[in-house]
Amino acid sequence: MKILIASHNENKTRELNHLLSSSKLTFVGLNVFDNHEAVEETGKTFIENATLKAIHFANKYHMPSLADDSGIEVEALNHGPGVYSKRYSGKGDHANNLKLLDELQGITNRRARFVAAIVVAFPDGKTFTFEGHVNGTIGFELKGDQGFGYDPLFIPDGYYQTMAELGSIVKDQISHRANAIKQLKEHIDEMAHYQ
Numbered sequence: 001m002k003i004l005i006a007s008h009n010e011n012k013t014r015e016l017n018h019l020l021s022s023s024k025l026t027f028v029g030l031n032v033f034d035n036h037e038a039v040e041e042t043g044k045t046f047i048e049n050a051t052l053k054a055i056h057f058a059n060k061y062h063m064p065s066l067a068d069d070s071g072i073e074v075e076a077l078n079h080g081p082g083v084y085s086k087r088y089s090g091k092g093d094h095a096n097n098l099k100l101l102d103e104l105q106g107i108t109n110r111r112a113r114f115v116a117a118i119v120v121a122f123p124d125g126k127t128f129t130f131e132g133h134v135n136g137t138i139g140f141e142l143k144g145d146q147g148f149g150y151d152p153l154f155i156p157d158g159y160y161q162t163m164a165e166l167g168s169i170v171k172d173q174i175s176h177r178a179n180a181i182k183q184l185k186e187h188i189d190e191m192a193h194y195q
């Protein structure tokens with residue numbers, strides 16, 4: 001089954017490709033179509049946004065399309081920044097991390113989780129939806145240089161290092177994205193038959 005990875009985020013695409021490499025799927029990236037279009041993320045949930053993106057590209061290119069919408073939810077910030085994770089500071093990943101540290105100054109509850117919604121949409125509008133999580137805490141300083149986004153601040157439960165220190169071998173086993181992809185893999189045959 002051939003599937004379009006509907007994302008311009010190179011970090012996500014790399015992780016998705018790696019996580020799906022042993023599956024029966026073959027991938028096409030948006031670069032094949034020279035597509036640089038951003039779909040407006042107007043949804044209030046990760047699933048709504050991933051669905052918007054997946055349906056948009058499935059319609060446009062008449063092929064099954066996989067979209068990921070993900071982010072971090074911090075308990076003490078009323079589960080924010082959530083779907084606004086990417087746009088949190090308006091100035092990119094590093095500034096997002098600094099803003100998060102700032103907002104949590106003096107706050108002892110550092111509980112947080114990463115969430116990944118992955119939606120595969122077919123050109124007729126049928127969707128398959130998967131959601132993965134990883135729980136952890138927000139550290140007090142940025143540590144590590146692997147991964148992306150909030151990885152330098154996020155310490156997964158059961159570990160003492162941030163996701164950016166732990167690196168891709170551990171991340172690919174425990175991450176929110178890995179968790180969602182694991183569920184997707186359990187439904188690959190169903191999706192292939194649907195097609």
Ligand code: IMP
Binds near residue numbers: 041086149150
């Ligand atoms: P999206 O592209 O709208 O889904 O935004 C995802 C944003 O959530 C990214 O820009 C990161 O800030 C954050 N995020 C999602 N997944 C991860 C991850 O695996 N590690 C660190 N940050 C992540």
